[in-house]
Amino acid sequence: MxxxxxxxxxxxxxxxxxxxxxxxxxxxxxxxxxxxxxxxxxxxxxxxxxxxxxxxxxxxxxxxxxxxxxxxxxxxxxxxxxxxxxxxxxxxxxxxxxxxxxxxxxxxxxxxxxxxxxxxxxxxxxxxxxxxxxxxxxxxxxxxxxxxxxxxxxxxxxxxxxxxxxxxxxxxxxxxHINQDMWHKYLFITAMSGITTAMQSPIGPILELETGQRTIGTLLDELVGVMTAIGAPIKEGIAQDQFVKLNMMHPDMKSSMQRDAEKSMPLESDHLQGFLLKNAKEHKLAVPVLETIWTKLALYERTREAVSNK
Missing domain, CATH: 3.40.50.720 (NAD(P)-binding Rossmann-like Domain)
Incomplete structure (x- = not known):
């Protein structure tokens, strides 16, 4: 081949x-x-x-x-x-x-x-x-x-x-069942990349905090809510499954988005968090954690572009 x-x-x-x-x-x-x-x-x-x-x-x-x-x-x-x-x-x-x-x-x-x-x-x-x-x-x-x-x-x-x-x-x-696999990966990576990049931290220190646990759990629920509204082929209970998976990760694990941010590179936030935020707005769904993360990433992009254009 x-x-x-x-x-x-x-x-x-x-x-x-x-x-x-x-x-x-x-x-x-x-x-x-x-x-x-x-x-x-x-x-x-x-x-x-x-x-x-x-x-x-x-x-x-x-x-x-x-x-x-x-x-x-x-x-x-x-x-x-x-x-x-x-x-x-x-x-x-x-x-x-x-x-x-x-x-x-x-x-x-x-x-x-x-x-x-x-x-x-x-x-x-x-x-x-x-x-x-x-x-x-x-x-x-x-x-x-x-x-x-x-x-x-x-x-x-x-x-x-x-x-x-x-x-x-x-x-x-x-x-x-690759379509479902892709949506499940999408859920995982959107949560993982969003939370680590916005918090500027590997996953471990975030999970050590009770507030970090709650924030991740709420974010996953918001993302699943949007995916359900648009008819994504996700299985029941996937938010809890991904929550467990995130808690099992090595504490030093960073997302590729976080690594890109540390190098002052462009982010895939439009493709990941932005796509779901757009759909949340169209379906009039409240997603405050997703909006907060998106705001943080958008501010990063504005600053990066301003510096690169100087």
Whole structure:
């Protein structure tokens, strides 16, 4: 299977490197600066599951190539529009598009660009980042990528994907209910990213406080209320399940959004918290904790933009 990974950052670079390690036909679509860096240093991963060094196949959006069987999108949500334009030349009639973005709003954008049939569902759970030299640092026991047909069917093409992923030194899981999985991940990451970034703290110190416990519980209830109002395929009791999951996390765990904020980078708040806040307003739902978190993130973005424009 001919696989194109869009981006060679902390997520796409990690899972792409694991596929390369196995011997799969993987190409990375990258910006010119990242291409030059990888040509000089190679793709390097330092992981609790074993380090990797590879010389990957690299292309940029200006290069000409044949269509790929599978295109994996691992960009941030605010980079999606550019990524869609970049991959159009590489998506053929039979190409599958597998997004690993947080949230769900990106699915409609991809369907609009490539058609209902092309887009399959996906998500991932991993804690990884790039260091100053461009090395991928992966530190958590979890390194899971979940994928599947959005219809839930085990089609011939999705079984070919399964075969390509099988035997890789990461947890690639075929799901028969990927839509629900994506919404459940959306619930978890919106709560986790919102609370840690707004509080400027890892999850542990927040959970040590009784007020922190109540704030997280209320936020999860608000998010579930919005998701229920818009007909999301979430299961009963998911708020409590995610509350327990958050309480089981390592106390030093930070969300990727918090790490981005610490680096003065853009945030995915529009795509995550903003999407649900917009729907809450449309359904006239009271979501005071979500509004408070959104306000904090919006103020961060204003300050960041003001500084960058000086």
């Amino acid at each position: 001919k696989i194109l990974i869009v981006g060679a950052g902390a997520i796409g670079g990690y899972f792409g490197a694991r596929l390369l390690e196995k011997g799969e036909d993987v190409t990375f679509l990258v910006r010119e600066k990242r291409k030059q860096q990888l040509e000089e240093t190679g793709l390097k991963v330092k992981s609790v599951h074993g380090d990797i060094e590879a010389k990957p196949q690299l292309i940029t959006a200006r290069d000409v190539d044949n269509n790929f069987d599978l295109v994996v999108i691992s960009t941030k949500s605010y980079q999606l529009a550019g990524a869609i334009e970049d991959i159009k030349p590489f998506v053929g009639r039979e190409t599958m598009v597998l997004p690993l973005l947080n949230g769900v709003a990106h699915v409609d954008e991809l369907v609009e660009s490539f058609g209902e049939e092309a887009v399959i569902g996906g998500l991932c759970f991993i804690e990884s980042t790039l260091d100053e030299e461009g090395t991928i640092i992966q530190t958590s026991p979890t390194h899971q990528l979940v994928y599947g047909e959005r219809t839930g069917d085990k089609t011939e093409r999705i079984l070919r994907v399964k075969q390509a992923f099988y035997g890789t030194k990461a947890d690639f899981e075929l799901s028969g």
